[in-house]
Each structure stands twice: as structure tokens, then as C-alpha cells.
Amino acid sequence: MTTVTDAVTEAPATTVPEPVRRRSPYPYWFILPGGVIFTVFFLVPSVMAFWFSLTRWTLFDQEFIGLDNYVQFFREPALASGLWHTLIYAVVTSGLKVVLGMALAVLLTGPILGRGFMRSVAFFPVLVSTIGVGLTFQILMHPTRGVINQALDLAGITGPAWLADPDWALLSVAFVDVWQGVGLALVIYMAGILSIPGEYFEAATMDGAGAWHRFRNITLPLARPATVSVILLSLIGGLRKFDLIWAMTKGGPGFTSDVMASVIYKQYQAGFYGLSTAGNVVLFLLVILIALPLFWFFNRKEDA
Amino acid sequence: MRTRPNYPLSGLTIVVFGVVFLVPFAFILLTAGKTAPESALLDFSWPTRWAFAENFQAVVEARDYLLIIAFINSTILTVASVSVVVVLAAMAGFVLQRRRTRLTKAVNLVILSGLVLPPAVVPTIWVLQRLGLFKTMPGLILVEIAYAMAFCVLLFQAFIAGIPKELDEAATIDGAGPLSLFFRVVLPLLRPIIVTVVVVQTVFIWNDFTSPLYFLPGDENATVQLTLFNFQGQYTNSYNLLFMDILLVTVPPLIMFMIFQRQIVSGMVAGSVKG
Numbered sequence: 001m002t003t004v005t006d007a008v009t010e011a012p013a014t015t016v017p018e019p020v021r022r023r024s025p026y027p028y029w030f031i032l033p034g035g036v037i038f039t040v041f042f043l044v045p046s047v048m049a050f051w052f053s054l055t056r057w058t059l060f061d062q063e064f065i066g067l068d069n070y071v072q073f074f075r076e077p078a079l080a081s082g083l084w085h086t087l088i089y090a091v092v093t094s095g096l097k098v099v100l101g102m103a104l105a106v107l108l109t110g111p112i113l114g115r116g117f118m119r120s121v122a123f124f125p126v127l128v129s130t131i132g133v134g135l136t137f138q139i140l141m142h143p144t145r146g147v148i149n150q151a152l153d154l155a156g157i158t159g160p161a162w163l164a165d166p167d168w169a170l171l172s173v174a175f176v177d178v179w180q181g182v183g184l185a186l187v188i189y190m191a192g193i194l195s196i197p198g199e200y201f202e203a204a205t206m207d208g209a210g211a212w213h214r215f216r217n218i219t220l221p222l223a224r225p226a227t228v229s230v231i232l233l234s235l236i237g238g239l240r241k242f243d244l245i246w247a248m249t250k251g252g253p254g255f256t257s258d259v260m261a262s263v264i265y266k267q268y269q270a271g272f273y274g275l276s277t278a279g280n281v282v283l284f285l286l287v288i289l290i291a292l293p294l295f296w297f298f299n300r301k302e303d304a
Numbered sequence: 305m306r307t308r309p310n311y312p313l314s315g316l317t318i319v320v321f322g323v324v325f326l327v328p329f330a331f332i333l334l335t336a337g338k339t340a341p342e343s344a345l346l347d348f349s350w351p352t353r354w355a356f357a358e359n360f361q362a363v364v365e366a367r368d369y370l371l372i373i374a375f376i377n378s379t380i381l382t383v384a385s386v387s388v389v390v391v392l393a394a395m396a397g398f399v400l401q402r403r404r405t406r407l408t409k410a411v412n413l414v415i416l417s418g419l420v421l422p423p424a425v426v427p428t429i430w431v432l433q434r435l436g437l438f439k440t441m442p443g444l445i446l447v448e449i450a451y452a453m454a455f456c457v458l459l460f461q462a463f464i465a466g467i468p469k470e471l472d473e474a475a476t477i478d479g480a481g482p483l484s485l486f487f488r489v490v491l492p493l494l495r496p497i498i499v500t501v502v503v504v505q506t507v508f509i510w511n512d513f514t515s516p517l518y519f520l521p522g523d524e525n526a527t528v529q530l531t532l533f534n535f536q537g538q539y540t541n542s543y544n545l546l547f548m549d550i551l552l553v554t555v556p557p558l559i560m561f562m563i564f565q566r567q568i569v570s571g572m573v574a575g576s577v578k579g
Contacts, residue, residue: 025476025485030399031411034392034453041450042418045431049424059430113314118321120565125325127557127568129511131532132550136328139335139543145346147331179324184572191573240422243513247533264425268518273426280424291420 046284053278062274069278078255082263083282089174089245089259090238090290096178097234098227101185106215108186109193119190123183130180134247137176138163163249169257173248177241185230192226193219228298232291239287260286332554335547343544359548367538370523371549374531380441381516381527382509385448389456390501392449394494397460398486402469418454425518432519444520448509456501459575463497464490500571503564507557528553 053069055062074080104122108115125133140147141162149159162172196218204214242261245251251258251266258266260283267276327348335343337356364371400408428447429438437443467490475489513529520527526534535549561568 024403025472025480025482026399026402027482028399028403028407030395030482030486034389034396034457035411037392037446038418038450038453040431040435041428041447042423042453043414045424045427046421048427048430052427052430059426059433107317110313111309112317113309113311114318118317120561121321121325123565123569124558124561126572127507127511127561129513129529129532129550129553129557131513131529132332132553133328135532135536135546136332136550139346140328140331142346147327147346147348150347187569188573236420243529247513261422265517268426277424277426280422280426283422284424287420287422 049277049281049284052274053281055274057274057277058271059273065274069275070282072275073278073282078258079263079267079279081255082258082260082279083286085170085257086239086259086261086283086286089170089177089241090235092171092174093177093181093238093241094231094234096174097182097185098230100178100182101189101230102223102227104182104186105189105193106219109190119183119187122186125180126183128180130243131247133176133180134244137179138248141172163257164253166253166256169249169253173245173257176248177238177244180244181234181237185234188229188233189223189226192223196222232294232298235294236287236291239290240283329554332547332550335543336551338544340542340544343547344541346543355544359544360552363545363548363552366545367523370526370531371528371552373524374526374528377441377525378510378528381445381448382506384445385452385509386502386505388445389449389452389505390498393453393456393501394460394491394498395486396453397457398464398490400457401461401464402472415454415457418451419458423451425514429518439520439522439525441520441525444516447515447519448512451515452505452508455575456505459497459501459571460494462574463494467493496567497571499564500567500574503560503567504571504575507560507568510556 052062054064054066056065056068057063072079108118141149143149143159143161143164146162148162152159160168163169200218200222201214204218209217240261241259242265245257245259245262246265249257251262260279264276264279264283267273267279331348334348334351336359337354338351339353339355342351342353400411432438432443432447435443437446471489471493472485475485480489511529512527513533516525516527516530517533532549532553535546
């Protein structure tokens with residue numbers, strides 16, 4: 001175990017030129033214990049995934065089959081649709097978290113009472129077990145007897161069948177994700193907005209700017225770092241979401257709410273380890289393809 | 305902060321926030337106190353007869369006290385992973401922040417990948433199997449440490465950047481070696497961020513469902529999240545027991561939140577802005 005990882009973590013150390021060879025008070029070996037665990041249990045599996053995805057694999061022996069797993073993955077609609085659902089899920093959840101988080105933060109940083117209470121109330125679901133949240137909303141979203149549709153009935157609206165409706169299942173889970181996660185977006189935005197100097201707003205008000213102009217020209221541009229964080233955080237989180245979807249629908253009805261992470265688990269359960277790992281690599285590449293350009297884009301703008 | 309509070313708007317906002325965010329929790333509490341037939345109605349109502357104590361007893365005793373075992377397992381998992389990751393991440397973060405070389409820059413890039421990339425689950429099982437750690441608690445603890453490492457190292461680096469380097473130099477001149485410099489001079493100064501990291505990671509790992517599902521299957525090792533998930537299949541019509549279970553699993557994060565709200569919020573904001 002240690003031989004493999006020592007080589008990985010220490011190899012670069014010897015190639016770094018050190019002009020003055022005196023003992024630093026910051027020895028590199030401080031990084032080693034954490035680095036070894038991180039390497040063995042995160043990096044090694046990640047790199048090995050690329051090889052295993054090219055094999056028919058039973059954990060004990062493997063047979064190289066080229067790109068067959070990927071071909072099968074994209075040919076089978078039940079699997080390939082997971083890719084599409086993952087994208088929809090990530091975009092819907094992060095879009096709603098940005099819009100709602102920003103709106104609620106503007107509201108709570110305004111002239112309002114009970115700010116601290118509302119912030120706590122909205123943030124608490126972030127800390128609650130996702131499985132618990134999923135199971136609770138599964139009941140609240142019951143098509144006929146659920147509290148949500150009962151309340152909508154009182155208002156004269158016939159609610160959809162939520163999780164039981166193939167057209168609504170994925171969106172329903174996404175809404176619950178937003179309910180659980182919007183508190184984090186809210187506190188990030190509140191921190192961002194409260195760090196904007198109050199004089200800016202006062203000066204703008206003096207010059208006759210209305211609420212909308214103050215928001216559009218001061219809050220929105222100056223809270224940009226907060227927006228970047230919320231988008232990146234919720235996109236990355238949304239792309240790899242598993243627990244909430246698994247607790248609420250298990251990918252159903254049919255495959256209509258199957259995402260990459262649930263496809264990976266299902267293939268693993270069925271014993272198709274190579275196929276499951278191919279799904280993992282696809283998810284991997286998807287996250288990189290989406291996150292990396294965003295990272296670069298936002299960082300470059302911040303440096304400028 | 306500015307002018308007079310807007311009373312009508314405040315009232316409206318408080319009501320809307322209350323309905324949206326508190327009704328689900330009230331529902332959990334009420335349903336956990338109902339009798340089985342009444343809970344099956346799934347409605348939001350006051351129980352006609354409170355069966356809170358009976359439900360509590362039934363959930364705890366279910367399947368040979370599985371819930372107790374699960375609480376013990378989850379506690380072991382959380383305490384062990386958090387205490388190890390805090391020390392190791394603080395050490396690594398210290399050196400990575402103080403030493404700006406090509407190596408540490410490369411390491412930081414790798415750490416960023418740990419924050420972004422989804423873990424490769426089945427190959428991780430393969431690694432665990434090769435090491436004889438699959439389906440064992442130590443194996444799961446090591447995996448949790450690995451997954452938490454990136455986030456914690458970044459938080460520590462950001463905090464250590466605010467500690468003046470002159471302090472290290474003074475200690476070094478006074479004859480402190482790297483170990484005593486770190487453990488006796490720097491570590492005590494990290495108290496605020498250590499509290500944040502411990503609290504945030506405790507909640508994360510306590511709530512983790514996916515890792516135990518893959519790496520520690522089987523009833524004798526069940527964690528609270530797995531037990532909760534399996535509960536729904538076994539007690540299809542005892543919603544009162546299901547919600548009692550949800551309630552019990554929710555209590556530890558609630559206690560953490562009430563004590564450490566400030567640290568949790570600041571830690572999550574700092575972590576997200578950094579990442």
C-alpha cells in the first residue's frame with residue numbers, strides 16, 4: 001500500500017530544485033499522511049476507473065473489451081437518457097438556487113424584522129439528512145392525499161401527481177433539492193451583499209436611483225463572487241446528486257428520473273462493474289467539461 | 305441597518321418562510337406522534353391521541369435494536385473520520401500555505417480536483433478489497449477521510465494565510481523544530497477554524513448515505529442513514545414509525561445547529577467561496 005503511494009506523492013518532490021539546502025520549518029512530509037490517504041482512496045480509484053471502464057469486470061478478474069461498455073451505454077436509451085436527466089437536474093436546481101437565493105437575500109438584507117430567525121429557518125434543511133428529507137417529501141407529495149396537493153386543492157388548483165407522473169418526477173425531486181439547498185445559497189448571498197459598503201446605496205439613492213436600479217447596478221455586479229460560488233457549487237452538486245433521487249424515486253417511474261449517479265449504482269447492483277465504471281467515467285468527463293470552463297471563465301474575470 | 309423596518313413586509317415574509325420551511329418539520333413531529341392508522345391518512349393534523357412514547361419504543365426495539373447499533377456505528381464513523389481528517393488536513397494545509405513551490409502548487413491543483421470530481425465508486429471497492437478493508441468500518445473511515453480531505457485542507461489554508469509568518473520565524477529562532485512549531489505554536493491559533501471544520505464535517509459525515517451504501521453494506525454494520533432508508537421498505541404502512549425514525553436521525557444535526565450555528569454558516573460560506 002505504502003510503496004505505491006509513496007512513489008506517487010514523493011516523486012515530484014525530488015524533481016523540485018532546491019537551491020539552498022537548509023532544513024525548512026515547513027517539511028514536505030507534513031503533507032504525506034493526508035496525501036497518502038487521499039491518493040489511495042480517491043486518486044488511485046479515479047485513475048484506475050479509466051482502465052476498468054474498458055473491461056468486462058468482476059472485481060477479481062477482468063477482460064479487456066475496448067470501448068464496448070461505452071457503446072452499450074450510449075446505445076441503450078435507459079442508460080443514455082440518464083445523461084440528459086443529469087444535465088436538466090443540475091441546470092434546474094442551480095438556476096433556481098441562484099434566482100431564489102439572490103431574491104431571498106435581497107429581501108432579508110432589506111429593512112425587515114426577524115432576519116436572523118428566517119435565515120436560521122431557511123438554512124437548517126441544509127444540515128438535515130437528505131434521506132430524511134426525501135422520505136418526508138415523498139409523503140408530502142402523495143398525488144391525492146399528500147399535504148401539498150391538499151393545500152393546492154383548497155386554492156382551487158389541481159396539482160400534478162409529482163413523483164408518480166413521468167413528466168414531473170425529475171422536476172419534483174429537483175424542487176425538493178432546491179428546498180433543501182436554497183438556504184446555503186441564501187447565506188452565501190447575504191454574506192456577499194452585506195460586504196457591499198452601505199455608502200454605495202446611499203449615494204445612489206441621493207442621485208435618485210430606485211430600488212430596481214440599485215439592485216441592477218450595485219447589488220448584482222458587486223455580489224458576483226457570491227453568484228459564481230452558488231453556480232459552481234450547485235452545478236457540481238447537482239451533477240453528482242444521488243441520495244435524494246434514490247430516496248424519492250429510485251429513478252422511476254420507468255427511467256424518467258434516472259440520473260448518472262443512479263445509473264452507476266443500478267449497474268453496480270446488477271453486477272456490471274465495467275459498465276458501471278464506464279458510467280462513472282462519463283459523469284467524470286461531464287463534470288470536467290462543465291466545471292473547468294466555468295472555473296477558468298470566472299477566475300480570469302476576477303483577476304482582470 | 306437602514307431606516308424603519310417595513311412591518312407588513314416583515315410579517316408576510318415570516319409567514320411564508322414559516323410555511324415553506326417549518327411545515328415539513330412540523331409534519332415530521334406530528335406524524336411521529338400519531339397511531340399507525342391515523343398516520344396512514346398522511347394529513348397535516350393534530351394527533352387525536354399522542355402515541356409518542358410507544359412509537360419511540362417501537363422504533364428503538366425494531367429488528368433487535370438495530371437503530372441503537374446504527375447510532376453507535378454512525379458515531380464511531382463520524383468521530384473517527386473527523387478527528388483524523390482535522391489533524392492531517394491542518395498539517396498539510398500549514399505546509400501548503402507557507403511553502404509556495406512548484407510542488408505545492410501542483411498539490412493544490414490535485415486538491416481542487418478532489419473538490420470537484422465525483423468519486424469513482426466501484427474502483428474504490430476494488431482498492432478496499434485489495435487492502436482487505438471492504439465491508440469494514442476502518443475502510444469506510446479511510447474513504448470518508450479521503451473525501452473530506454480536499455475541503456478541509458482548503459479551509460485551513462485560507463485561515464493560516466491570516467496568521468503572520470513572523471510568528472513562525474520567532475519560534476524557529478527560539479529553537480522550535482517543525483513539529484513543535486506546528487503543534488505548540490500554530491495549532492492553538494487554529495482553534496476557530498478547527499471548530500468550524502469539526503462541526504461542518506460532523507454533519508456531512510453523519511448525513512452521508514452514499515459511501516456507507518457502497519462500502520459498508522450489511523445490517524450488522526448499518527449506519528443511521530442506511531437504516532432509515534431500509535425502514536421505508538419494511539414498514540410500508542407504519543408511517544408513524546418511519547417519521548419517528550426520521551425525527552431521531554434529525555435530532556443530532558439540530559443540536560449541532562443550535563450550538564454552532566455561527567461556525568457552521570461561516571464555514572460553509574468560506575468553503576464555498578474558496579472552492
